[in-house]
Amino acid sequence: MSDEGYEMQYVQEAFDTNWIAPLGNNVNKFEQEFCDKIDSQAALALSSGTSAMHLALKADGVGVGDIVFCQSLTFAASVNPVIYQNATPVFIDSDYKTWNMFPEVLEEAFEKYTPKAVIVVHLYGLSADMDRILEICNKYNVSVIEDAAESLGSYYKDKHTGTLGDYGVYSFNGNKIITTSGGGMLVSNKEERIEKARFWASQARDKARHYEHSELGYNYRLSNVLAGIGRGQLKVLDKRVEKKKYIFEYYKKELSDLPGVQFMPINEWNTPNYWLSCMLLTGEVRPLDVIEALEEESIEARPLWKPMHLQPYYKEYDFIGEGVSDELFKNGVCLPSDTKMTDEDLERVIGIIKSLW
Numbered sequence: 486m487s488d489e490g491y492e493m494q495y496v497q498e499a500f501d502t503n504w505i506a507p508l509g510n511n512v513n514k515f516e517q518e519f520c521d522k523i524d525s526q527a528a529l530a531l532s533s534g535t536s537a538m539h540l541a542l543k544a545d546g547v548g549v550g551d552i553v554f555c556q557s558l559t560f561a562a563s564v565n566p567v568i569y570q571n572a573t574p575v576f577i578d579s580d581y582k583t584w585n586m587f588p589e590v591l592e593e594a595f596e597k598y599t600p601k602a603v604i605v606v607h608l609y610g611l612s613a614d615m616d617r618i619l620e621i622c623n624k625y626n627v628s629v630i631e632d633a634a635e636s637l638g639s640y641y642k643d644k645h646t647g648t649l650g651d652y653g654v655y656s657f658n659g660n661k662i663i664t665t666s667g668g669g670m671l672v673s674n675k676e677e678r679i680e681k682a683r684f685w686a687s688q689a690r691d692k693a694r695h696y697e698h699s700e701l702g703y704n705y706r707l708s709n710v711l712a713g714i715g716r717g718q719l720k721v722l723d724k725r726v727e728k729k730k731y732i733f734e735y736y737k738k739e740l741s742d743l744p745g746v747q748f749m750p751i752n753e754w755n756t757p758n759y760w761l762s763c764m765l766l767t768g769e770v771r772p773l774d775v776i777e778a779l780e781e782e783s784i785e786a787r788p789l790w791k792p793m794h795l796q797p798y799y800k801e802y803d804f805i806g807e808g809v810s811d812e813l814f815k816n817g818v819c820l821p822s823d824t825k826m827t828d829e830d831l832e833r834v835i836g837i838i839k840s841l842w
């Protein structure tokens with residue numbers, strides 16, 4: 486996944502300075518460069534997006550018995566940390582306009598519950614309807630945690646997704662737009678909360694010569710070597726977004742006229758990173774037909790995320806909505822979207838898909 490080879494330079498630096506350890510110059514620089522890139526006050530580099538979500542909830546004071554609203558259409562890592570904190574998720578439906586949290590349903594949910602926090606996700610690099618969501622959450626004085634794991638490089642109006650709410654969570658897992666093989670970032674403009682999260686992430690060691698702990702800690706920091714990879718990757722983010730957009734527009738131009746095909750929604754206030762090119766199929770050709778036809782040629786395509794309220798583990802928790810996320814799941818396909826794809830690769834995928842009509 487290296488485009489320019491900056492990664493090796495920073496990794497080498499970690500070796501040269503003998504910082505094959507958690508923390509060190511690359512970690513500090515990665516946090517700083519990340520803040521500069523997305524225009525945030527403070528950032529904390531962590532071992533995963535999941536650990537970033539966990540510490541966001543903890544920093545926000547979410548604990549035993551608290552209710553947390555979470556978008557249902559997402560990857561399980563958005564909500565699992567709610568359970569780590571012994572809190573209770575309530576799932577909120579998506580809206581066709583954004584594929585993300587449905588503001589009207591969110592309002593409805595506030596009439597039924599008093600949550601401690603709201604987790605909104607920017608799936609596939611599309612941004613949620615943040616003005617409306619923030620307006621509702623501000624009215625009830627409830628914190629907003631943005632799961633921007635899939636949306637690094639996406640803007641809502643002139644702001645980076647992940648910097649509009651109280652906390653932003655990013656992932657550098659292998660499948661994301663930039664990767665450190667595994668890693669994450671927690672950002673916030675509440676610098677003191679980020680410092681507190683930094684303390685918890687490094688085993689909650691009190692300031693003492695001996696090992697003293699007055700709080701529960703975690704081993705969640707990103708290593709200095711992986712942070713070096715992250716610094717190199719951050720430099721190629723814009724180039725990746727450009728290529729992802731090219732891929733999306735290529736598919737859209739070739740496939741959007743087929744009956745029953747509808748591409749993911751790009752709203753006027755959204756400049757996406759086009760992490761994955763996704764479409765809905767509502768005609769005779771079903772998502773599974775596309776997935777299987779591509780699979781026969783050893784090409785991977787996938788359904789959209791299966792909503793959390795349909796997951797066996799989460800079936801006992803409340804869901805508020807009208808089944809939009811169920812429909813999106815039923816009809817959606819994520820197309821191959823790797824930035825290494827050539828025009829030839831794209832033509833091949835398009836040819837296989839068109840042959841089904």
Ligand SMILES: *Cc1c(COP(=O)(O)O)cnc(C)c1O
Nearest residue numbers: 533534535560562563634656658
């Ligand atoms: C990848 C992902 C995460 C989790 O990130 P990890 O770094 O894999 O822990 C969380 N939420 C969403 C929406 C994701 O896609």
